[in-house]
Amino acid sequence: MRRLLLPGLAVLFICLVAAAAPLLPMPDPVRQDVANRLAVWLPGSPLGRDEFGRDVLSRLIWGAQSSLMVAFISSAIAAIIGTMLGLLGGWFRGVAEFLAIRGADVVLCFPPVLLALLVVTLLGPGTATLILVLSVLYLPGFIRVSFAEVLSARSQDYVEAVRALGAPTTRILLRTVLPNIAGPVLVQFSLAVAAAVVLESGLSFLGLGVVPPTPSWGLMIRGARSTMEQAPMLLVWPCVALTFTILAMNILCDAVRDVADKRGGGGAKRLRLVDRLLPGLFPPPAAPVPLLDVQGLTVEIAVPGGIIKPVQDMSFTLMAGRTLAIVGESGSGKSMAATSIMGLLPPAARVADGVARFEGEDLLRMPEAQRRKLRGGAMAMVFQDPMSSLNPVHRVGDQVAEAIRAHRDVPADAARREAVELLKRVGIADPERRARAYPHELSGGMRQRVMIAMAIANKPRLLIADEPTTALDVTVQAAILELLADLRREEGMGVVLITHSLGVVAEVAEDVVVMYAAQVVERGPVAEVFARPLHPYTRALLAAVPDGDAEPEGIPGVVPRPDQWPPGCRFAPRCAHATDACNQAPPALEAEGDRAVRCIRWREFAP
Template sequence: MFASLRRKPLGVAALAYLACLVVVAMSAPVLATHNPVGADLTAVLQGPSSEHLLGTDALGQDVLSRLLFGARDSLIGVAQALIAWLLVGLPLGIAAGYLGGTADRVIMRFVDIVLAVPSIIVTLAALAIFSNSMPAAMITFGALGAASLARVARSAVLAVREELYIDAARVTGLPTVLIMVRHVLPRTVGIVIIQASLFCAIALGVQTGLAFLGFGPPPPAPTWGGMVAEATTMLQRHPWLLVPSGAAIAVTTMAFGLLGDALRDANAEKHVAAPTPARRRARVAAPVEAPAPTDDELLSVRDLTVAFTSEGVQTTVLDRVGFDVRPGETVGLVGESGSGKSLTSLAVLGLLPSGAEITGGSIRYRGTELPSLGPEEYRRMRGSEIAMISQEPMVALDPSFRIGTQVAEVVRTHDRCSRREGRERAVHLLDQVGLTDPEGVARKFPHEVSGGMAQRVAIAQALAGRPKLLIADEPTTALDVTVQAGILDLLVRLQRAHGMSVLFITHDWGVVADVCERAVVMYAGQVVEQASVIDLFERPQHPYTRALLRSSPHHVAKGEPLPAIGGTVPSPSAWPEGCHFAPRCPLATAACTHGPIAEVTLPGGRTSRCIHVDQLREQPA
């Protein structure tokens, strides 16, 4: 924003003027050539001269000296109002926008009430209560004006909190307050600076107006408002007296306004991501009874059902999803886009989108029912027990901070170590994920590294809390094919070195074959088949799995057309009765469309959600 400001002459001039004014005001005792309250009745109402550059007033006091000391008083009043404005409005706006829900409603109702109160009346009351104290008046005015800042900050935060790097920070287990201060606040600085410059212009008008009315320091103390008040009484005899103080107030107010306009235009030139619908932690209904997991399961999902509610209509998007992940195991979650893979992982992490809720089923991690955890317990679980890496590493990193700072932040959150120790371990993690110059990478910003390097940084962040379960949501999709193999090899090596379990979300059968031991196939919100990777490739027991395998480009000879599955995955609101795959299935019969299709257990511990399993066994894969 400030780089763009340099290309705006009026904005630069306004900023330069205000900077000079601050320096001059603070240096008033040195720069003033006369005592600002020293009367000289032999030199009253004089015009500009070599002795008095801006003339004298009705008591023979030097106007320039009074103007300099008055500037200091005016700027201090503006600063007092600005500090109160920021300290009250910014935390309220950020908390309302980021926390949402009840906190948002309570804060915004309070803001509405404050906005309805006439601030100037309350400010005058503060003057009466605190014995004509100008600091008390300006602080009161700033605190009341903070309601407008809270609204503006909330609007900015509503967009910022949906950035993927905010989700990444939540997944790593960073405390809510730390996320708001370190990652949300910096992204609101631009709009806050713009509003602050405009508020300063208003505060200056209020401060000088109160002084004009006789509030604040009594005469002959120098204030800009008091000088204007005195000049108006001498307007007929000596009109020049109004020029210095009036011009100072007008030019300073205009400078604040021009600076605000320039900052607004500069901020508009930046690329701002389009806001996405707000998210919140899902409300959780009482889970239904589900089979208890066995002792050797790290993660056990049973009959997980998730629904979105909009305008009173509830739409199921995950339907009785169930699977297990054992310690040290890599499980692939496979299916077309829209099958519910990523939504399942968000349900496990407690990060469902706004409007979504778990309406049934169970998610157990090491015997703990995750949906029953409170927000703080869930936060401590993320990063230290369950971590996640996404398919878009560039947007999962905060562009405002260096890479080493971001990794060290996660380390310090989980290890409770010093800054130096956090920095050292961050560099070690960057080295562990195969970056050739970890020290150099730590000093870079996210935009200074390639996509493959950014993905390795995201993996380092995920490992910072030493998680037992790593959810990898298509981590190679956004990368060049030459980089994908290296990332997959890295994940396999780290999984073996740390003994982690990995839930690998993908639509690439080649990835499943390379890194997974078992696979869970999803279609239209349901698990349709589960088996070991070898069994799945050799003897698929669901028509959808078989169709997916046949359409894989890995199995097509050069020059032959790529087989495809006819139709598309239906939206949750258009799921067919019975088998969700029936409209696209070559084996579908009338029986497939009558009632829900149960998931059946087959020999070897594999499962299939199909009533034609016997027929599939007789057909070649």
């Protein structure tokens, strides 16, 4: 709260001075005195007179009133409408979500100046037109912030409890959901006000905002251009006022963000002011650091016959909050790649080449002690066989508590209570009793939920799930996938999902990596890869998926052993389109936009 004091007082002082402008003993800001034009100082005019003999100090204070009035009114309109649209879209989804989010996307397509020109041409310049323009410009920000927060809040237990009581939807949204998203919306409002002050001045400078003779900082800067050589201070005073106001508001925004965000920075993100004012006109900010960036990963195993490479030249990137699926037949190297990233390779195997950066730090070159601190903490893994992964002689609650105490200094009783809460969170009924059970007393689905509870016990930022639904029936499989999706949305973690099921990939993942015989053969967004597969192996996998009454097509042959790779394309012996050229030299992974494919003939057969 102390951080709010100084910038809050500065902004409050500016607002009070602007509001008290009619009461202050100052000259009329629009009265002209041509005889004293460009005067440096006069009695009652400590900052002099402008090019028309008007009092500069009076125009500064009245200009603050104009700028702040436009900024607060336009931001308030955008906040009210945007928050309501985000609430409805996030709660009802479907058509409401489409209209809210796609409408915001349409507005974001228009550069601010072009939108202002369009509106001014239709309605004419003026304060009312300027408020309309700014309200429309800042509407998408409020829609997106409130929409994202509602998606997170709607699955919380307190919301479900209110719904179970039979409360009407309006009451749930206004009394339960809205107060819990107020913090990020408040931060967005403070950012919008600060941005609107600058944009109002810029548009008024271009003649698209406040109409003379109404005072405005943008109009003062515009008028001072013609007299810069004779009276340079006429340009300095409005620039100083604008700079001081924006700095005070930006510092206040940072303080409001820190106070309002109780989750340590996960809710309201810091936004650069220039990017919000003129999207597309300034260079974009540096791209965010990927959560996991794997490049050229190669794993070697020494066998009596020589060296085999179960993973070779594997590359992919995972951003926070997204799910990347790795698919392929058994023996393709999916699990070996995951264990190498986690640092859990068997003694006979080693990473021969490549990097695996987790939040910018290379896991493969990291000391084992440092990587041990990350495992089970910032990064966690769910294995495909929970029965063999759980200790059969310890109760499941004790094993979850052990995962907590391995990374945090928590008393044993507190860890056990937290373990029960985690079991409840992953959907285990009667968690107090189940926590006292042994693994063999639980079903396969429950054991998998226990493994997920252990993995998320320390709020990991990266979760690797290796076949988490193997050997589970369809109902339990769907529940596990829904649980992983909910955890990803709530915690903002990135998920690497290893699976054989393309149906699962289509349901939960945004990006996909297709592996065959230790290599990545295709990579890209799920929707694009499934709609337009480029590699013959990807097309064969998709054709092998049952689809209604259609007979699935099997893939002839089997994945070759690591010591028997073909000399050229490794899929060539099973590919119906293979030619002599395919057997000559190994093909390189070729980039095509945000796609990548390892095939020399993909352009001939691409849909």
